[in-house]
Amino acid sequence: MRLGPLTDLSPRQQEISDRITARRGGTRGPFLVWLRSPELCEKVEALGAYCRFESSLPLRLTELSLLIAARHFDAQYSWNAHIDKAVEAGVSRAAIERLARDEDPQFDAKDEQLLYAFATEVLQEHFVADAVFAEALAAFGERGLVDIIGCLGNFSMLSMLLNTFQVDLQADREPPYPDIRGYTRVAPRSRKTA
Known part of the structure; x- marks a missing residue:
């Protein structure tokens, strides 16, 4: 990956990572990039969850x-x-x-x-x-x-x-x-x- 490992998560990043892990079984792949912008990550994860699990x-x-x-x-x-x-x-x-x-x-x-x-x-x-x-x-x-x-x-x-x-x-x-x-x-x- 072009970015280094995501270490020393802020409390907000950790909160979002924990939520992603609870819903998806882990924080991996694209979420390791999205988490660098925690507010965007939260919104993108919610949209992705809707698209994959809740859409019509x-x-x-x-x-x-x-x-x-x-x-x-x-x-x-x-x-x-x-x-x-x-x-x-x-x-x-x-x-x-x-x-x-x-x-x-x-x-x-x-x-x-x-x-x-x-x-x-x-x-x-x-x-x-x-x-x-x-x-x-x-x-x-x-x-x-x-x-x-x-x-x-x-x-x-x-x-x-x-x-x-x-x-x-x-x-x-x-x-x-x-x-x-x-x-x-x-x-x-x-x-x-x-």
Whole structure:
């Protein structure tokens, strides 16, 4: 990681770290960076907890949205931390592996394919075509669409933090993307659209 170890926590940092540990089983990865700005950390952790555990989306779609954002930003730590959770929630491992290779994932579930199309347009084009928006609105409802955008925003911010501060990959995991080695891009790659 680009920052040294976080030592001698202030009382406020310790309070937030204890709360994170109680909710998530430990203060690790991105939280070791966020804690350097304790008030931001508290707010980011609350938003992340909402997105992952309380949003109107089923866990399967929440985990998929996290992987879509992680892949868009090449955030290997997030990918490694959530690929198994997405599979356990019901997303096809084969489709996820295609996503990791920047191929069309071809999700079996219609809502997963629609989430992928919607999220990809938002992340790549910064807008969503009327037809895709209408289909997503019909499938997910107003609250669902707002939660999707909130989750994508949160997971994108997380990805940027992980990459900027080069948060170390999990010791037991390999880098998940074939064209990324550590934090240095091997060769430019093109982004595919849904």
